């Protein structure tokens with residue numbers, strides 16, 4: 001059965017491993033919308049900082065590298081791409097070095113200001129071109145798109161998230177133990193939700209979706225129902241459902 005097309009912005013926020021990227025991409029694809037992975041953008045800037053060899057604890061140096069970087073984040077849900085200074089870095093930004101360093105880099109206020117401005121530009125372009133976009137990250141409903149038509153805060157138990165991440169690492173040939181993965185998930189949760197600038201939190205008007213006992217199809221079904229309930233589906237002609 002066709003679902004219609006998304007009109008407006010759907011913001012998905014939540015901690016690591018809750019399934020935001022997987023379901024955001026599927027949701028956008030199902031509804032003919034664009035998809036923006038803001039975590040990939042923080043990861044790409046982190047890669048630039050690591051390559052430059054600057055001290056992660058020096059915000060001025062981190063900002064200098066971020067300003068000099070050319071970052072292009074694609075919005076095709078079938079093929080989400082990240083280019084840094086003209087090169088595809090989609091694989092490199094998922095590696096352990098970037099994952100370890102991304103929290104301090106994304107805590108730098110000037111880095112966030114640069115990326116939030118770029119994210120808003122991408123969202124405006126996608127709305128003009130396609131009418132709808134699914135955006136996922138940590139501060140989408142609170143900072144990047146506070147007027148989003150639908151905000152969902154996706155959660156899951158840390159153990160379930162670590163198990164998912166360990167399985168994903170194994171499938172992509174990265175060695176990791178469940179304990180180490182759980183420790184990394186908890187470390188990033190703590191860092192991301194206690195930083196001074198735009199900490200991870202649910203927007204006051206977000207719907208909270210706990211995915212601990214849902215599979216991906218169940219999460220997608222729940223999101224499709226929320227999109228429909230919020231009146232965000234249009235027929236391809238552009239007519240919005242009543």
Ligand SMILES: Nc1ncnc2c1ncn2[C@@H]1O[C@H](COP(=O)(O)OP(=O)(O)OP(=O)(O)O)[C@@H](O)[C@H]1O
Pocket residue numbers: 014015016017018019020021022023039164165167168211214215216219
């Ligand atoms: N509900 C679910 N059931 C089973 N596996 C899931 C579920 N949600 C996500 N996964 C799996 O967990 C892994 C992590 O999911 P995903 O990358 O989408 O999470 P995320 O919230 O975007 O994390 P991050 O913010 O760190 O990018 C993936 O391998 C994905 O297939």
Ligand SMILES: Nc1ccn([C@H]2C[C@H](O)[C@@H](COP(=O)(O)O)O2)c(=O)n1
Pocket residue numbers: 016038039040042043102103106136137138139140188192
């Ligand atoms: N809107 C966002 C998106 C991401 N971050 C930071 C915090 C995460 O630990 C890191 C990597 O994100 P992921 O790829 O795991 O989704 O980037 C943020 O601060 N704000």
